[in-house]
Amino acid sequence: MSIRRKRDRIELLQGTLDLLILRTLQIGPAHGHAIAKAIERESDQVLLVEQGSLYPALHRLIKRDWITFKDGTSENNRRAKYYRLTAKGRRQLRVESTQWERMAAAIARVLRQTEQEGR
């Protein structure tokens, strides 16, 4: 990837990756690489997943019982884990999405006020 492209991308806030993984898995089970790709695709390549950090995040979610996994084989016949949302994860996704939206709205309002005062 080029330097120019990298500058356009946003590094993820801590904890955000978890939310994005949950959101991605809401569509259906997927394996690691597919999740990373999906996040990048859905965000129109704006959100850059540092692919290595995906794995600790996945395990964190497994541990919290929000997602679960199954050993399967990928298209080219290699072993790969398929991750799937659990009922608990689905609930968590709802909670976190709402919180995120509220926070995003709040931040947006603060930013708007700052903008207006700055004028």
Added chain:
Amino acid sequence: MFGRWKRRRDALRFLEDDIRQHIADETRDNIDRGMSPVEARQSAMRRFGNVALTQEDTRAVWGWVWLEQAIRDVRFAFRTLVKKPLFVVVAATTIALAIGAVTVVFSIVDSVLLRPLPYRTPEDVVLLLGGASIEDRSRIQVDELVQYRNQSTALEGLAFYGETRLVSPGTDAPVAAATVDAGVFDVLGVRPVIGSVFPSVEVPATEDVSAILGFLAGTPDVALVSHGFWQNRFGGDPDIVGRTINLNSVPYEIVGVMPEGFFFPTHDVQIWRRLLLVDSPLGRYSAVGRLNSDTRLQAAQAEIDVISSRLATNATLPSPDADRPSAALYPIHDVVFSNYRVVLWALMGAVGTVFLIACANVANLMLAQGMARSGELALRTALGAGRMVLIRQLATESLVVATLAGAIGVGLAIIGLPFLLDLELVEIPRLETASVSVTVMSFAAAMSVFAGLLAGLAPAWKASNPVPFESLDQESHASAPARRTRVRDFLVVGEIALALVLLIGGGLLVRSAVELSRIDWGFDPNGLAVVTVRSNMELARLQGSPAQKVQFAGSILERLERFPGIQAAGVGNMAPMVPTGGATVGGRIVADGRPLTTAVTASRTVAGGGYFRALGMEVRGRAFDERDDALAPKVVVVSESLGRELFPQADPIGQTVHFATPKQSFVNDPSRRALNFDTIAGGGSNDINDFEVTGGTAHTVVGVAADIRMSGDPTENPSRPTVYVDYRQYDQSLTSSEQGFLFGFAAYGGGLGNPDLLHTFVVRAEGADPHAAIEATKQAIIAIQPNLSFQEAAAMNQLISRAFGGAGQGRLLLVLTTAFGLLALVLAGAGIYGVVAHRAAQRTFEMGIRLAIGAHPLHVVGLIVRRSLFLTIAGLILGLAGAVAGSRILEAWVFGITTTDAFTFAGVTILLALVTLAASLIPAVRAARVDPAVTTREA
């Protein structure tokens, strides 16, 4: 906890594969976008980042949280505990004592019962024994054993053996030995460490006795010795093979030394000599076999049953036994430990009870702590701490205490175990190998954790459940009623009940020991020495004729009486506590002029010299003296019980009695005199009509001797009728030994064989210590006949304690159960003290008000004590019920009382009641002494 562990394992498995797959996918995508394969892979690696770091981070997700949480909990627990050192000391000491006790007992159980026996795959080794059960085991006839061996397919090899005791010069007592077929060592899968197993020898199957005898004469006698015997008797001589050892006056060549720790069939066997199997109906042995790897015990037993029923129908000769003993297979472990299993598990039960009491006590303490901390906990709950968090923290506290206590407890066990073993309370196989091993330590660690959970979980659960506002509020309402303490009450009741059960067990054993020490033996065991000459053929030859017997024994007695330290010396064909190998001689005694049907069966003791004086027996009338020689009128001394039976109304002294003798017609009738084991016990006949009395059988009773106990068997009737005959008149009064009869069956090899020989010398020393007398007696005998060896040379008190071998286990039980019982008593006392004191402290304000408005201090005491009395009574009732049900397992070790001995039950109950009363009075009195002015103001 484990669910998470499993998830972690599954999730982390193949992590590397997952990552490799991820990079491969990315590479493929890059190639699709038109990169060259090399470039595509490098780009994918860059996108992914540091693979090793990712792996580490991923693992850390699983690792650090719970670990850090645990560390945080432990640190928090330490901080809390440091602030209450008294609680820690009391709780840790309590658990440490319990863990120490549990560890000591478990180390014994582990080394004795749980470690595998020293054989190849010991679980497949089985013994083929006759008799109805392990306890009633007997041997099996050789011809039958051979059939079992030939016909059984379930057993891979069956080898014969017999247990015996052999006398070897230089030992005071016979050595336990086994006569074994060489196949035994193949079956067990054990080889000697030095030398080799003796070769098996087939005795030719022929009717020609002289051929067999000739073969036996040409076959060398060989033996293997145990590692211990090799060390002790041969100083570990590396050239042991080829040396000879005299066993029962026969030289045996030593062919090898068995490995250390090896034993068979019992742990005390030192010598294994070669069995030469001669097919004789009198030969009886046991057998050891190995189950085929695919055979179960039941299947093998079924096969044995089939063979034995076939043997029973094919038998041409009627079995000499009226009831043919069935042959049964037992795992060797069950046989070796049949006498010890119950003792050890009973001990485990006792110590487990102490453990539970200790845990209950600490739980109680923690509950009290929890109540004291309810304010703190409520505050933390209000601030958002979840219930699980609080439980975890409180449980961690108790686990920290328990871990500390466990370490101390194991230390106590390491120090205490050797002391216990040094007491040599009981002989149990492998007991000397008991140690605090890794297994034992793991067990102790597990028990510590268990104690921590047991003591900590319930209190943590309860304490973590305060209603926040109520608890916070309560601080300001000192006069509010004390919070309900149902859990604590329940624990105290349980503690008292368990303590009572243990104490009653200990009490029963203590009382049994007292009863045992109070036994009226009928003779005085203190200062009494017993020396028994082995009645081998040498002695039989020496004592061939009556005159020779008297001369032999008389000359020894003469020497002994000149010895300065000896008060009295006597000789007999038996003496108390000296095993007779099951054979005692008796006779039918009838009063002169009374019908034969009134004859009393009495055992007959031939006594010489100062027999009665040496034993310290009281004799009314007179004992034998120099008048009663071979030519004098025949006299007897009867035991009190015999005198009573023969002459219920009159004084036996001066009366005439007869030894009923078989009629000549019976003696001369060969068809009725067939060798019959059932009736030999009746002098050849059970029919009194076969007997007669004549002028020649008359004896005058000159003395009545005290009844004495002949054996250590506590169930033995101490007043077994006995008639004493002077050794000089012996053969005239009873024309042949056939006339006497045998009680029971003379055991082969183990006992004294011929019960008519004068082989037992009883010597009374001047002081209490008979050891000089023992030596003098041995010297006197050797001076007369240097070739004789000794069956026994010991103080009577030694023989008594050995005779109470079963009581030896009782002693171990006694010491430990009593110790555990007292520990339980202290713990239960402390438990009830804790509960009452805490309750009293909670009610200080209330009591202050009561006193202020005029309540009598005694009333306040009553208020506090009343509840503890209620708890005590509930505990005692429960405990009594438990003790009635549980004390039955002590049946075998209780002597002279029943297992529901009212005296013990009442005494122990009162003791426990007093202790709990005292424990609750202390805080009650303290509560009654409060100064109302101070307490009410303080609140």
